[in-house]
Amino acid sequence: MTNLEIFVTSPARRNVTYKCRITRDKKGFPFGCTKTKKSTTANYLISIDPTDLRRYGNSFIGKVRSNALGTQFTVYDNGENPKKSWVIGGSVRQELAAVIYDTNVLGFKGPRKMTVLIPGICDAENYRRQEIRPLLEQECILERWKNRKADDLIAMHNKTPIWNEDTQSYALNFHGRVTQPSVKNFQIIHDADPKYIVMQFGRTGYDAFTMDFRYPLSALQAFGIAMTSFHGKIACE
Numbered sequence: 001m002t003n004l005e006i007f008v009t010s011p012a013r014r015n016v017t018y019k020c021r022i023t024r025d026k027k028g029f030p031f032g033c034t035k036t037k038k039s040t041t042a043n044y045l046i047s048i049d050p051t052d053l054r055r056y057g058n059s060f061i062g063k064v065r066s067n068a069l070g071t072q073f074t075v076y077d078n079g080e081n082p083k084k085s086w087v088i089g090g091s092v093r094q095e096l097a098a099v100i101y102d103t104n105v106l107g108f109k110g111p112r113k114m115t116v117l118i119p120g121i122c123d124a125e126n127y128r129r130q131e132i133r134p135l136l137e138q139e140c141i142l143e144r145w146k147n148r149k150a151d152d153l154i155a156m157h158n159k160t161p162i163w164n165e166d167t168q169s170y171a172l173n174f175h176g177r178v179t180q181p182s183v184k185n186f187q188i189i190h191d192a193d194p195k196y197i198v199m200q201f202g203r204t205g206y207d208a209f210t211m212d213f214r215y216p217l218s219a220l221q222a223f224g225i226a227m228t229s230f231h232g233k234i235a236c237e
Contacts, residue, residue, distance in 0.1 A: 004048050005061060008219040009077065011127045017214050019177070022226060024207040042066040044227050046220065062096065064224045070231045072142055073099040075224030082135045092133040095119070097221045098141040099228045114158040116188050116199075116225060117141050117150070121216050129216070154216065156198055159187040177210045178202030184209070184229040201226045 012018055042065065049059035063076045079093030102113040119130035119141075130152050134140045144150050161170035169181040177200065178185055185202035189195075199213040199222050213222035 008048060008061065008223075011121065011129060011218050012213060012215045013127070014215045017212055018219065018222075020211045020213075020219075020222075021204075022201075022209045022211055022223075041068055042070060042231050044231075046223065046227075062220050062224060063093075064227045066228070066231055071101045073224075073228040073231075074140070074142065075099075075221060077220070079133070082133075092135065095132045095134060095141045096218070097224055098145070099225055100142070100145075101228075112158065112183060112186070114186060114188070115145075116156040116158075117145055118154050118156075118217070118221060120152045120154050154190070156188050156190050159189050159194070159197075161185075172200075172202075174200055174202055174210075177204075177212060179204045186229065188225070199225065201229060 044064040045053055045055055045060060046062040046064070047053050047057065047059040048061055049057070052059045054060065061078050063078075064073055065076070066073045074095055075097040077094040077096055080091050082092045096118065098117040100115040100117075102115070119132050122128055122130045132139075132141060132152075137143055138147070141153065144153065145155070159172060161172050163169075164171040164181075167181050171181060172178075172185065172187050174185070174187070180203040182203040186200070187197050188199040189197060197212075197214070199211070199217055201209060201211045203209050209226070211222060211226050213219070217225075
């Protein structure tokens with residue numbers, strides 16, 4: 001693995017906030033992302049080289065896949081689908097995160113509700129996470145969560161936005177990092193410490209966004225989670 005690959009796939013260092021920018025013209029962040037067209041569900045390929053977005057290119061490092069409604073997403077590394085007959089052992093893809101969008105309590109114009117699930121950290125000293133390489137559907141992160149078998153998962157949620165009368169929109173305090181209201185804006189927290197912002201993402205221009213993340217997320221996990229916010233959600237908006 002290259003130094004860049006190691007960086008984007010490893011958990012963030014403690015007490016460090018990584019501040020990034022995402023633009024839809026593929027500049028300003030060490031990732032490129034493209035939506036595949038030959039699929040009934042949304043699939044976004046992630047590459048560390050924005051000029052090489054091929055599934056089997058040398059720079060391919062991960063993928064984001066949604067369900068048909070665009071309400072549930074899984075972030076994978078660059079491993080193989082276990083349904084392929086020739087795939088064995090360590091070549092099976094890891095699930096790095098799952099994101100669930102719930103129906104808005106206040107209707108289509110209300111704020112989104114997010115649940116973010118990631119594998120737990122098994123070796124905090126060496127920044128190593130649990131490896132989840134499901135061979136069967138029931139072993140997937142989303143199914144484990146549904147069946148309440150989530151002991152090795154970290155569950156986080158988005159911070160509830162507050163209605164702002166001045167802007168006539170739901171808003172969060174991004175401390176200047178996000179400057180425009182958008183349904184895509186969010187902050188991710190853990191219930192045990194709601195003051196610790198694990199990740200925040202939001203709009204700064206028509207095609208410009210900021211993405212900040214901290215431990216225990218990796219850059220790839222954070223970017224994958226951010227990509228889920230771009231996709232249309234039939235049941236949520």
